[in-house]
Amino acid sequence: MTAERVIVGISGASGAAIAMRIVERLASIPDVETHLVVSDAARRTLDLEHGAGAIDHLLPLVHKHHSIADVGASIASGSFPVRGMIVAPCSMQTLSAIATGRADTLLTRAADVQLKERRRLVLLARETPLHLGHLRSMCAATEMGAIIMPPVPAFYHLPRTVDEIVDHLAARAIDLLALPSGPIALPWLGQ
Template sequence: MTERIVVGISGASGAAIAVRIVERLAEIADVETHLVVSDAARRTLDLEYGPDALDYLLQRIYRHHPIADVGANIASGSFPVRGMIVAPCSMQTLSAIATGRADTLLTRAADVQLKERRRLVLLARETPLHLGHLRSMCAVTEMGAIVMPPVPAFYHRPKTVEEIVDHLAARAIDLLALPSGPIALPWQG
């Protein structure tokens, strides 16, 4: 059975994580990736990954949805998906999700995940955090989202930034609990 996954990319720093999530999802059989990219994310992708980043992503997904298309299928609870990952998730996007401001397709799709009690994984990208950020994180967590700041794990002794990014991407995907099973390196004790 095909699993549909929505990947949202917002304008925070961390484009490499978004790219790696899309790449890893493309490697999993029977996964259909739906992508929505904010205007600020396009700029960040260009800056951090290069001017061909979006074209690169478009070759690895099932469907791209324009940010302004709030009538897209991923904006409806009647369109079944396994879950959604927003990576990176800017504090502006996280705040919009926390307050139910569904004025773009990215925030509307996230809102749908919450109302349908589906997995919503937010890789919140900001530091340091002020009280408003923390309250927004608490609010989305209380609503059912999973806040996963992209904090690297060192137990697998990464040697490169790419290894760190890969592990973060795998952990985010694993939080969707795909039937194919976990892909991140587990802690061995």
């Protein structure tokens, strides 16, 4: 069986725990090859929210870590087949760049490739409150095929800890890629 390739982009918004958990969850799924690209601002946020050197926790979990400046990396080409991409968290600056086609970093170029190739692009847009420009960027990205997933927690599974909330958000984002291994998030069971 061929591995499913997934790109994880981390941009510089609060919520680094979600990105870390997405990478951890992907590493636990057989036959998933994870490619990671991290913005400079995201490195700073990872260090602020998880301590100096937080990126070092992620690197052994991914198949390939790509430099944000390497716009010639494999993930910058539509001829490099991937299942899709998750940007978590997705800062408003990154969302705006994606929505306007400004592919000047590897993160935004890889996202642009997902859109042009009609692959899944999941953006965990992280800002609150939102102004009209944020909303318009979300609409533009959605019209181009992106999936906007603000990291809004679900409470139907009765989480008791922040880690449980983060884990569920990560699982939901991964499920939006429709990997052959099937869904991993706890479903709503209804009444």
